[in-house]
Amino acid sequence: MPAPIRLRELIRTIRTARTQAEEREMIQKECAAIRSSFREEDNTYRCRNVAKLLYMHMLGYPAHFGQLECLKLIASQKFTDKRIGYLGAMLLLDERQDVHLLMTNCIKNDLNHSTQYVQGLALCTLGCMGSSEMCRDLAGEVEKLLKTSNSYLRKKAALCAVHVIRKVPELMEMFLPATKNLLNEKNHGVLHTSVVLLTEMCERSPDMLAHFRKVSLVPQLVRILKNLIMSGYSPEHDVSGISDPFLQVRILRLLRILGRNDDDSSEAMNDILAQVATNTETSKNVGNAILYETVLTIMDIKSESGLRVLAINILGRFLLNNDKNIRYVALTSLLKTVQTDHNAVQRHRSTIVDCLKDLDVSIKRRAMELSFALVNGNNVRGMMKELLYFLDSCEPEFKADCASGIFLAAEKYAPSKRWHIDTIMRVLTTAGSYVRDDAVPNLIQLITNSVEMHAYTVQRLYKAILGDYSQQPLVQVASWCIGEYGDLLVSGQCEEEEPIQVTEDEVLDILESVLISNMSASVTRGYALTAIMKLSTRFTCTVNRIKKVVSIYGSSIDVELQQRAVEYNALFKKYDHMRPALLERMPVMEKVTTNGPAEIVHTNGETETAVLETKPPPSGLQPANQANDLLDLLGGSDITPVIPTAPTREPASAGGELLDLLGDLNLTGSPVFAPAPQIAQPPFLLDGLTSQPLFNDISAGIPSITAYNKNGLKIDFTFERSNTNPSVTVITIQASNSTELDMTDFVFQAAVPKTFQLQLLSPSSSVIPAFNSGTITQVIKVLNPQKQQLRMRIKLTYNHKGSAMQDLAEVNNFPPQSWQ
């Protein structure tokens, strides 16, 4: 068999291939030759063959049949063989192939080889692709090499240790003693890798972190850093005039980890950080890299405020730099710190706003986010102007975010209602189709709130869609407004602006064209139809036209439209007397949750006849989960659940939850949606928000009963009736524990039949001490307007003797005086 071709030849040949197919053919031919050569166990040319195989692998062709050959090369004594063998191992093998374990022994021998280069190769391979089993086996060897005096090997060993720790974190302890001396090295390479090793250890394990803090690692690092900065020109590690920037950056990073959340360490490094920040040259990228790392460190540790201001000023200077990389990096960091150091960042606001005009997309995005974070009451007008301009010119992928951001900011800081509405209009007209869907109901709610601006708003909206009705959110809002305030539009009253002369027919024209247009989405058409319907009560001369339009859509293909049209038709025909009341002006909507954007009840401006129920708000709703459970247990048949109250219940929050629960309930007819659910209940129960029952005149003499007595837990009921309100019974329960162990986490729940109403006040405690040495008391108020016999089901949960206990019982033995 002729000698296999040399690597160079192969490469040259393959490069002459003109098509993919030709190349594949050559490669297949060569692979076949290599395979037969491998079969012959040819030692001399194995190295060459594997090298060629690796090249072909790099081009993307399969080379797994060479894996075993790599192992044979590794086992050889020749250095060149080993080198290619290890390279092959790193490229072809990974921990998922079982073959790789065969390498372990070879690597172990090589780690103890006499030549440092062989040892180095072994360390390198282990560090790149060692699997957890290999790492476990060889960790000891690596640790030995970590202590050697040969700096070439020490460097490699340190990084290899990093890899071992990553794979097998439990082995971290093993490397701890070796780290003691690592930082005493002069050799920068060793220092660098040691710092990396220490960093990895500190990040992985908080114990290590604490240990290193104690071992006063910080002063050591500070000293090294100082030497680096102060020392003169060192040709070996110099990069553009700064000595070993990589090491500086790594040390700064380690300092950051050590100083995080730790006052002492942070204090120890304050000086050096200030020094680095002021002395580093910023003309080249290298200096900036160091400064950037310094800034990150300052921000993360507990630094004093002067230092933080210094850091932000550095970032501000970065923003003015010509190099866009640096600007990008600065914007990213400022975004992270804007929450904590708001004032300092504000100073650079104008520079940030300038970055909105940058060419690079990622810079623009960062600048936009940062700008939104910086908007406050003082600068809102100026910032909005810039942001609106940005909205005009930015890429489509930003428009949705930008629009939402503008809405949010406008809502929080609007200086006047008119400005607010103008801003919204501007956004709708420039980026109308990118506005998020949930913005429409928000906007509508906003518009209803600014009562005095209704005429102005509807006029502007009308003008906006007159020319162009393709932007759906804009058209939706506009239709809704026209439907509501169309009378203001045609009457020509507008204080803020020159009133326009519009006739009813013109208004109907525009709404009809929205309905007909192909560009309108189904939702938009719904809005338009409802708007037309509402105008039937607000307009005087065009009612017939409206009737006609509505009846046409009664046979529309779109089911939604059809339904609406049919219902409105019915309104005209049979329920004409109800029509004015139904289509009345909408009340001002309360925004219950001011935190999140999308909690608003979705009101589509619909006045459907079917859904005008004012659901009795409270009794169907249980904000507590306990009550839900009870309901599930009891089959939910004739029981109303309990609403346990805490003394400091705030009505507003209750209303919020209520609103969530109601979800998509249409609140059209219930303008009195005041938050507290208890309001619909007889007011006396509100008095019970204190834990003392307020009854001064209690009729005595109602016998108390033992409601429950099992497993050492006894619950007694004592009764009180009020003379002022005879339907109220106040029950005080007392729970006692006759066993020898305390009962903890005791919770008492009760349910009564539907005709009753129940209120549980908070218990005195949740622990019943043993041996009857104390009791838990809790007050229950029962409202019994129909004077029916009192029945109650109770559920008890508590922890006793280490296990959770739960029990259900029915109480039927209420004395007649308690409810008659």
Place this chain on the structure above:
Amino acid sequence: MVALRVKKMRREKNRAGKTRLAKWYMQFDDDEKQKLIEEVHAVVTVRDAKHTNFVEFRNFKIIYRRYAGLYFCICVDVTDNNLAYLEAIHNFVEVLNEYFHNVCELDLVFNFYKVYTVVDEMFLAGEIRETSQTKVLKQLLMLQSLE
């Protein structure tokens, strides 16, 4: 480069999309690797001079620099210092330049195993190992003499 656990890989590719060198410090299947290479290539080659040298990619970032017809890309964690790795790339290229005496793309093609050695001298386990160019060159010459 590692840049702290997670993924790490570095790569040199030419404009036509051929990968001249790919070093992985995390485990991937061959087809995953191929896919990743293609994705990175797609992301990086469309950017021109007015873009920054950093790209967000999946949940990491790629730091790249173009030298003549080659893109040198390093994929690091989001928490790493972009500018420092940019310097590392430049350091590496300077070493290549010295070692091959005015390196060009063909040098990298024909001596790929030597290039891997350079990589291994300067980076290990995904971290920067040796930053002094003189030291690295000395090692490389010694290794070469063993051949």
